[in-house]
Amino acid sequence: MGRRYELSDVEWEALSRYLPSAVTGGRPRVDDRRVLNGIVWKIRAGAAWRDVPARYGSWQSIYTRFRRWALDGTFQAAAHRTELVVSGPTSPAVPVRLTSSVVVEVVRAARASLLVVSFAAYGVPEVVDELVPAADRGVRVDLVLESSADDGGTLRGSSGASAAFRKLDSQATFWRWAARTRFAAGTSRPAMHAKIVAADSATALVSSSNLTDRGLSDNLEVGVVLHEPEVVRRLVEHFSALMTGTGPLKRLR
Missing domain, CATH: 1.10.10 (Arc Repressor Mutant, subunit A)
Structure with missing residues (x-):
């Protein structure tokens, strides 16, 4: 050690x-x-x-x-490097970082803002327990999460992904993709599949992993950590634009 x-x-x-x-x-x-x-x-x-x-x-x-x-x-x-991040099986031939630890690291690094985007979310109290102190120290937390099918989204069941973050109800801003702005092809409804954790427009984890217990630890998932501020800034600005008055992302609570 x-x-x-x-x-x-x-x-x-x-x-x-x-x-x-x-x-x-x-x-x-x-x-x-x-x-x-x-x-x-x-x-x-x-x-x-x-x-x-x-x-x-x-x-x-x-x-x-x-x-x-x-x-x-x-x-x-070195500061502008890109790192490989995985969940599930690892290979001794290639150095990688684990998704679960990188999520925590990015959240802890935030000083002003955090953008968290996920399709599904459940079983990750360790993530919630990092977001709460981040909000306590004055970090703006924006959670962009998929809704249930009953609420215009594509998640099965009666609850959307926001249910996993109830502890942050009074500290974070929750966003959803409004049903009226999802332009479906036939009976298929578009889903919000992006998975991102971005801190201060400086560092971002972009991953295939949802914020779920299996996604962060057991499933075979891959992603990258971006330490390139210009790229991360553009990524965050993209979502910020989607949150404007005419954008498809609407404030949930």
Whole structure:
């Protein structure tokens, strides 16, 4: 088990590919993972450079590497990365992240706004328990969820996906795709199949997984985490436009 504030194996695997190669000849470069863990420790702990523990090397070397990577674009490239996310079976051949943990991570990262979109939702109290404190700290939470067939949607049963988030009734804004704006082909009614969790127009999980217990853990699902603010901003703006007065998404409560 890694130390507090240090990168997990999955995080290191995702970030290491963006680090520049060591220059051949001369003195060997201090281990990149150790240095990066020192940088991460400093940032996550909110400490001064001089307070970085000695196990990561000298603080001067860590600061020098931090400044070099900041100036040469290394951090920018890593910040704009795309990560593979899965539920269900994993493969030792390909490093991936798990949907359940990424959902929690994205929700915790939000400082101003959260956009949550799902077709179905049930059996995920851990997600609800993350959204409540997010709303408590002032994050605007928009939940765009499919309705039941009785309410103009396509979910079977009498309850729509919003029932899973009752604890947020007074803290979040709920949206549904109004039946009158669903242009059906024959007897087939269009469904809202998008699955997204986006934080602050900066980071977004786009996945095949619904916010259900099996979707987040057991089903074979795939998705990506986008760390490209421009792309995430456009994604969020798309849904914001659908929520305008003439848009198809209508406020449920």
